[in-house]
Each structure stands twice: as structure tokens, then as C-alpha cells.
Amino acid sequence: MTTTLDDTATTDGTATVGTSAADIEFHYDFGNDFYALWLDETLSYSAAVWDGIDPAEPDTTSLPRAQRAKLDLHLDLAGAAPGAGLRLLDVGCGWGGLLARAVGTGRAAEATGLTLSRAQQAHVRSLGLPGVDVRLESWDGHRPERPYDGIVSVGAFEHFATADLDAAARLAAYRAYFERCHGWLRPGARMSLQTIAYDGVLGGDGPVGAFVAAEIFPGAVLPRLGEIVLASDPYFAVVLVRASAEDYARTLGAWSARLLRARAEAERLVGPDGYRRYRRYLRACEVTFLRGAATLYRIGFRRRDEPLRPAA
Template identity: 45%
Template sequence: MTTETGYLGASAEAIQSHYDVGNEFYRLWLDPSRTYSCAMWDEADDSLEVAQQRKHDYLATGANATGAKHVLDVGFGWGAMVRRLLETHHVGHVTGLTLSAAQLASAAEWADERCDLRLQNWIEHRPEQPYDAIVSIGAMEHFANLGMSKAEKVEAYRQFFASCRDWLVEGGRLGLQTIVRGHNTDAEWPVQREMIRVNKWIFPESEVPWLAEVFEASQGLLSPISVRNDAEHYARTCQIWLDQLRANRAEAVELVGEETTERYERYLQVSVTVFRRKHAGLARIIFERW
């Protein structure tokens, strides 16, 4: 939605309707770090936890965050990337932004003086000093609304890239991961119908970009260094999430009820199909401020 700041993405209320369902509910089917985004798979026998750590390391390394003094995480979730930056990549200080009160409360249980975690929209963020690196995983899907025109979407994304450029030191990098629309546009009607339904009641006020829109929005602001599309990685991630939710279904129903549990099962099942058939992709992009 558009606000007095000019922001065109999902509202805090829309974000909280999904991410604040309950920390204990998500703990039932995510990995121990509660990383709620696509993992990066390498070996057939990888555990979900290892694959998620590999994803974090890929983006942190690509953004040159290792050993950095100050890094920004836009959309930090339950804090898995923040902890990885601090504990594995030896970052001096991490600032994290989220719109989910439940996620912030959970992260506050372990946060220390090395991090500043805020309930704040990135559009309102005003850092006192530039960052050495920025990472953002799974947040861009909420930067534009369903039904917006291409021009409106590109403008919304461009606001984000312009902010990142302003926030970064010269030569600083942004490690970005986002779902994108897939090259297979011949979605079968039942799949397409389910995709629309899932978008409306699982991710209200949200719309994923085309990869071309991401690059158009960043043009002249940040230079792309590398890009990879890992749709099959997200299909595998969602399948494991679905399997784990089903394995803990009785407890899930106790926590959030039958209707919500069933909706999440349908959402994860359609996600597996959508990524497997390449109706959606998963972009991991490294940008640099020159």
C-alpha cells in the first residue's frame, strides 16, 4: 500500500498477518534456526539446517560481509542470518529490520550489544553511518502490491535500491535473495488458481517481481556482480517444510487450529509445484556500489 512516505509495499499489518501466526507454530516445521527462506542445496544428503547455513554463507561472502564492522539485514526474520554474521563471519555489529513483532520478540531473547534489531520499515530507516554490506533475504516479495502496474513495481523496487546505494560505503555490496516470476508462463489453470488464492490469504498486499524488473530498478544505482536462479532449491526446501508440518500436524492444530494448518499445507504443496515446474524462480543476486 502507498503511505505518506511514498512506500508502495505491504503494510506492517499485512506482514504480521503471516509472520505473527506464532513462533511455536513455525518452530514445528522450519529448521532449528527458523530460517524461513529458500535453502542452498549441494549434496543429496544435506540436512535442511546445513543447506540454510550454506545459503547464509553464500550471501554473506558475496556481499563481502565477512569481518565487516557494520552490516544491515533488511527483513531479518527470526535472526538466523544475524547470528551467522556475528558468530561465523565475525561482523562487528549488525542492524536488523523487521515488520514482525513476534520475530523481534523472539530474537530479543538472544540479541546482545553486537546487534540492533528494530521493528522498522526499511523506507523509514535512517542510519547514522554507512554500512559495509547489506543483506536482504525474502523481503523484496513484500515491496510491491498484487495488481500494481510494471511501472509502479519498478518504482517501488527502485526506492529500495536507491536507499541501499545511499546506505552503503563506496564499493559496498548488497546480497539479495528473492522469489521471482518464472519463465514457464503456461501455468495449468488449477495451479494458477491456487497460486492466486495462496497469494491473497498467505501473503496479502504482496507481489513477486520479474527478474527483469529487479535489474531495471537497480540500473544506474547498483551494479550486478553475480546472479543465479535456484527454483529447484526452493521446491526441495518447501517439500521438507511440508513433510515436517505433516509430521507435526496434531501439534500444529493445537497451536493454530485446523483451518490455519490446512491453509499452510496447501500453500506449501502449491509452492512445491510452482517451483518444480518453474512457474516461479529463486534469484540470488550480488550487487555492488561502485
């Protein structure tokens, strides 16, 4: 059966394609204090970059260093060099770690973050970051006043389509995202993307996939690299592709260890069942990356001056 794109109303009344605002809040509004127990101080909830970091270094210092390396990599790929003072968009900004890094290092003079989580929006606003505007808004509802110099999206692409869409509808959703980004960017601008993707399996079937879909990320679906390339090619040239399942496995291991150490406080905040659910989730995902069922892609893009059009 062919399915159509699911346009779901967000909390600000705009329509969104992909995971609904309610499903986003099911996960991300579990409590800022809970996530702060086991994420690093930047509250980065995506795979870090572990290059050159000794496995024997304690996660209290290694995880923040690895997460800042990830943030810097994506800012570099988006053309936001230190001191560049760009106008930047962060699609799926989370708790604002990249926004803070961007304005704090002078890479961005103005930065806009998009999130569907009210808890995340409130946290970013509480930071009082100069030049930063965080909006409770979906990417397809975003209407910037003027072009951006760069775009970064880390860990949001997995929510841009839903599991009930067939292959053609998923590709259409991804292509709509890249088309919109092309329109938001100035000529010659750069863009960066980080996403989990299927690798050694064709889909999310099996007990791990079913558990994550039902208990952790309802409505989300992972892309494949071929879908990303097909969807982006009319609008962007790919300048870098980096695959690293190991980075995500090591990040998940660090998160799991930190959550284990904080068990008493975690159970106080979310109850024993909530604690067990997240420990199971982190360990199951770690195994998924270690066995190669999923991988992590970091992709750098350069905006095409004119979209490629099929030959008549």
C-alpha cells in the first residue's frame, strides 16, 4: 500500500512531516534533570568524535572533550570557522550545545535553533546566549527572514520520516528537507548532517528495533545512505562522508556507565521502570552499532548554485 506524507501539527500550529511533536516530547521531555545525569556538560545527545582520546581516560573528562570535538567538526563542515561570525541554523538543536559552542567561539554571530521539545527550548533560553534565537518549530514550518551562511543538523534526520511511509514517500520527505535547506542558504554555503542509518540490516525489524520504536523513539525511522544521496543530489554536492559506528558505540557505553553510577538519583527522578528502560535502551543500541546493524554518518555538503534538473 502506498502511504502519503504525514503532516502533523506542531505545538506552534505549523505542520510537520515526520515524527510528531507529541512523539518528540514523549522522549525529549522526560526531564532535563534526568538527561543531565548521564550526558556530558554540553548536554550533547548524539555520538561524539573520539579520535585521539585514550580509552583509559575517565568519561568525566573524555566525554566532554569528545563531544566538543564533534561540535567543532560540524561547525567546520558548515563553514563556521572560529571568528567567522556567520549566520547559522541548527535544525534539531537539542539543549543548545552546538549553539553555545558556535557563538562562544565567534563562529556564529547569529544562530537560530529549531526544536519540537518545549523542555529543550526552555533550557536553551535559560542560557541567555547572545545572538541566539531558539524556536519551537519544525523544519518545514521554518520561514527565515534572510538567508543563512551555514546549516547544521545533528541527530534530527532520523525523525524526518516515519516508519509507516513506503520507500518513495520517505525519499520525498528527505528531498523536501534538502530542497528547503537549499532555499535557506546563500550561494556557495555549506551544510553539515549527522545521522544514524541502517547498514547491515534492511530495516528495524527484530526485538531491538521493536523495543526502541515502542518504548523510546515512537514514530522515528532510520534512513539508508543511498536515500540521503538521492535526496540531496539535486541541491547539494557531497564534500565529505564519514562513517563511524565505533564512535556511537563508545558514546553509548559512556552514557550507560554514567547512568549506572547515577542510578539512585535517576530512579528518584523517573522511577525504577524509567531507569531500567533507559539502561536497556542504551545497552541495546550499543550492541546494534557493535554488530554493524546500524552505523553513523557525518556528511558535509556544498550548496549547488542551481538545482540539477532532469533532462527533458
